[in-house]
Amino acid sequence: MNSNIVLAVLVSAIAFGTPLVLAGLGELLAERSGVLNLGVEGMMLMGAVSAFCVSQKMHGSTAVVLLLAVLAALVAGAAMALIHAFLSITIRVNQIVSGLAITIFAGIIGLSSYLGQVWNIGGLAGRHQFNGIDLFGLQNLPIVGPLIFNQDAFVYASWVLVLVVFYYLYRTRPGLYLRAVGENPSAADAMGINVTAYRYSAHTRRRSARRARGCLLHPRPRPHLDRRPHRRGRLDRHRSGHLRVLAPRPARARGLPVRHLLRPRTDTPDSPDHRAPLGVLFGAAVPDDGHRAGSSVDKLGQPSRRDADIARHPLHA
Amino acid sequence: MSGHDPIGTYQQIYAASFTADGALTATFIYATPLLFTGLGVAIAFRMHVWNIGGEGQLYMGAVGASATGIMLGDWPRPLLIIAMVVGGALAGMVWACIPALLRAYLRTNEILTSLMLNYVAGFFMYYLIFDSSSYWRDLTTPGATVFPTGKTLVANASWPGITIGSFTLPMGFLLGIGLAVGLLVLIRSTRYGFEMRVMGDSPQAANYSGINTKRKIVSVMAISGGIAGIAGSSQIGDFGHVLDPRGLQQAQYGYTGIVVAALALYNPLAVVLVSLLIGGLTNAGFALEGPSFPTGLVGTMEGIILFTVLGGEILARYRIGLRHRATAPAGVGATSGAGLPS
Secondary structure (H helix, E strand, O other): OOHHHHHHHHHHHHHHHHHHHHHHHHHHHHOOOOOOOOHHHHHHHHHHHHHHHHHOOOOHHHHHHHHHHHHHHHHHHHHHHHHHHHHHHHHOHHHHHHHHHHHHHHOOHHHHHHHHHHOOOOOOOOOOOOOOOOHHHHOOOOHHHHHHHHHHHHHHHHHHHHHHHHHHHOOOHHHHHHHHHHHHHHHHHOOOOHHHHHHHHHHHHHHHHHHHHHHHHHHOOOOOOOOHHHHHHHHHHHHHHHHOOEEEOOOOOOOOOOHHHHOOOOOOOOOOOOOOOHHHHHHHHHHOOOOOOOOOOOOOOOOHHHHHHHHHHHHOO | OOOOOOHHHHHHHHHHHHHHHHHHHHHHHHHHHHHHHHHHHHHHHHOOOOOOOOOHHHHHHHHHHHHHHHHOOOOOOOHHHHHHHHHHHHHHHHHHHHHHHHHHHOOOOOHHHHHHHHHHHHHHHHHHHHOOOOOOOOOOOHHHHHOOOOOOOOOHHHHOEEEEEEEEEEEHHHHHHHHHHHHHHHHOOOEEEEEEHHHOOHHHHHHHOOOHHHHHHHHHHHHHHHHHHHEEEEHHHHHHOOHHHHHHHHHHHHHHHHHHHHHOOOOOOHHHHHHHHHHHHHHHHHHHHHHOOOOHHHHHHHHHHHHHHHHHHHHHOOOOOOOOOOOOOOHHHHHOOOOOOO
C-alpha cells in the first residue's frame, strides 16, 4: 500500500512543493510591505550557487556543512535583496524592471553562472544531501506515514516557517506594522512607522526565504550535466540541476521504499525554475482583495509617496 | 575583478558583436525579437499598463504564424508573409486581451495574470509539438518520428532579408523599425495617443474628461500583445521556419524585452537602438563563450548596465545639492548692534 504510485506522486508533490512554499512565504512578506519582486529566479540561483559551493568545498560532518550551506544561501539571497531593495525603495525605480534586472544580473547567464565557473563546481554530484528524516518513527503508517513523517528537514522547516510567518504577520505588533506599511504607506508614515526600514527588512527576509528555496534544490543527487547541443550554446549546470526537479518517472510498483521511486527525468525541456513565479503568484494572490481601495495589491509596484500623500490628505488641506 | 583585462574584454565583445565575420548578422538575429517585444512593452508600460505577458504573447504569435504559414502555404509569397504577420499579431492580441479584460472590468492585477499566462502559453506550445498529434506537428518525415518537431514551413514562407555584402538584414527588423515610427506617430500625433497618455499619467483626469478608460486599457494591452505576437511570427518567418518550443522558451525574449524597454525609457525609437545593444551583448556572450570568457559575464554586465541606468533615474528626477553651512555673515555685529536698545 505504501508503494502505490499515487502515494509516490503525493509524497514527491510535498517535497517539490516545499520550494514553492518558501518562495511564496518570502514573496508574501515583501508584498505585504508593498514591494513586488520579480527577481526571484536570480536570487534563488544565487542561493543555490552559494549553498552548493559551501557544501562542496567545506569539510565536516553532513549536518554542519548543510547548516553552513543554508546560511550561505541566506546571506547570498539577502545580498541580492539589498540591491533590489535599494533600487526599488530608495531610488524608487519601477519595481518590475528592477526585479527583472536582478534576474538577469544574477540569473542563468549572469552572476550565478559566472560564480559557478569561477568556483569550479559545475557538473558534480552533491557531496552532502538532505535525506529523509524518520520523524517519530512513524514512517511506516499506511498512507500518512511516508507522506508526513518521512520528509527531509527542509520540508519540515518550511512547515514550521509557515506557522512562524502567520504568527508574525497577524499576531505581533511588527507584523501589524508591516501590513500597515503595505496597505497604506502614508498612513503608516503618519503614525511614525519607518516605512523604509520595514520595507527593507521585509525584503531581505523574504530573499532569505527564497535563498533557502534555492539551496534546497541543490544538495540533492544531481544527474550529470546534460550537454544537449543547441544553437544557443551549452546549457549550464543550473539548468540541468533544476531540470531534475520537474518530473519523477513513474515508478513500477515493486515494494521499493518510496524515496527510491523518485528518480527524475533529465530530458524535460522547461527552463529552470519555471515555478519561481508561482511563488510570486501565491504570495501576491493570497492577500489580494483588490476591490477594497488602497489594498496592498493595488499599491504593488508603487513607491510610498510620503510628502505628496500627506499634503493631499484632507486634514492637511 | 575577474582577472581578465577589461579593455581587451570590451574590445572582444565589440568585435564579436559588430565587426567580426557574420557577427552583425547574428546580432540582428538576436535583436529583432527584442525590438518587437521591447516596443510592445514600451507602449504598455508608458501607459502604466504593466504587461509582462510578452513572453506568452510571443509564443502564441509563433503558434498563430506557423499555423497561418502551414495552412496558406500555397499563397503567393507577399500575401503569405502578410498573412503570417497578421496571424501572429492576432494570436498575440487575443492572448493579451485576457489579462486586459480582467484588469479593465474586474480590476485584477494584470502583472500576475499576464505573468502566469506566459506559462500557460509555454505549456500549450509544448503540448502542440511534444504531447499531441496536432496540426502543428510533423508526422511524416523520418526524423520527426524519432524526435517531435513541428512542420517546416514552405520556402515561400520565409521572409526575405536584405543582403549588404556579408551582412543580412532580416525583414523583421525593418518591419520593427517601421512599427517603431508608427508607434511614435500614434503616441504623439493622434487623438488616440493623446488619450492614452492622459490615461497613463492620471486615470482620474482621463475619467473626468470622458475617456473610456476601460476600453483604452484593453486596446493598449491588445496593441502591446499584437506587437509581441509579431515578434513570434518573425521568429518563425525570419529565422526558424519551424515551431520550436524549447528554443523559444530558452531564449526568454519576452522578459529581455522588458529590460530593453526600460533601458530605452519607453521611447520607441530608442528601443531600436537598445535592442541592437542588448542583441549585440547577447551575441557576444555566446560567441565568445569559452575557457577565458565565462558566459556569466554577459548577464552580469547587462545587469550592471541596467542597475546604473535605473539608478541614474533618480538623478533625473531629483537634484542632488550640496548644503553647506553658511558662515556667519559680516552683518552679525551690525544687527546685534542695531538690536540693542539704544
